[in-house]
Amino acid sequence: MTRIILLMLLLVSVAGAQTRQSNIPYAEPANERQMLDVYAPEKASGLPVVFWIHGGGWQTGDKTSVQQKPQAFSERGFVFVSTNHRFVTKVAMGEVVRDVARAVGWVYRNIARHGGDPRRIFIMGHSSGAQLAALLATDDRYLREVGVPFSVLRGCVAVDGDTYDIPAIIATAELRQTLHGLPLPEFGHRVKFGNDPRQHLDFSAVTHIAKGKGIPPFLVLHIAGQPDVTAQARRLGAALKTAEIPVTIFAANESTHNRINADLGKSDDPATIELFRFLMPLVKGSQ
Secondary structure (H helix, E strand, O other): HHHHHHHHOOOOOOOOOOEEEEEEEOOOEEEEEOOEEEEEEEOOOOOEEEEEEEOOOOOOOOOOOOOOHHHHHHHHEEEEEEEEOOOOOOOOHHHHHHHHHHHHHHHHHHHHHEEEEEEEEEEEOOHHHHHHHHHHHOOOOOHHHHOOOHHOEEEEEEEEOOOHHHHHHHHHHHHHHHOOOOOOOOOOOHHOOOHHHHHHHHHHHHHHHOOOOOOEEEEEEEEOOHHHHHHHHHHHHHHHHOOOOOOOEEOOOHHHHHHHHHHHOOOOOOHHHHHHHHHHHHHHHHH
């Protein structure tokens, strides 16, 4: 009973006004995709920041597809940032990752003016956004390039990604196709990530996990029973545990790849309950 009451208290929200500033450029000069939106509680000051990366296979998706997330986080005392990035149909994967790093760089340098604390950033993403979030939270080179201390990342939430270990998902998908006599995808993960085994390793979060780097705690949400995302979540979790980095893995039952994202932020959603149970101690510990 005490556990249930605690979880309910974590999800208590206080309705209040929220501000939104849209299409803020984070690069100079900025491509039309190099924009982000900032949602903040009215009169916010020094609040922790959620940095959200949309999904869409690195080739579709938009920062506006956030459902109730901005309101859910705002009501619980967070500034919420949602970013776009360029697509792999136009630029190489490395530039996609650097776009997201540039957006984090903008947040680090500017979010105080929007009521956020640049020293307390929680990076999150769904699907392809989960891969990007996990990579930036494990490979400190990208943030270092844009002048952001790795230490400002206080947590990472990866939602139903299947590419934390890219060589593994490529081998799994291609073997499945081959065994069933089906053609390989023309623009699958092998091609999106550069068609070079060294790049496949380099874009994999698990490659960069090591003890003592300052990698933040992780929450890995995934769909229960889906073999690829389940295996990848466990693979990421095992690597983090080996490096003694705190990690929680949560499997969502009776959900789908799209629904786990769409429901995130709803007070009665099990993944959302797990999300705020993960976040709140980290927020309190970083004050």
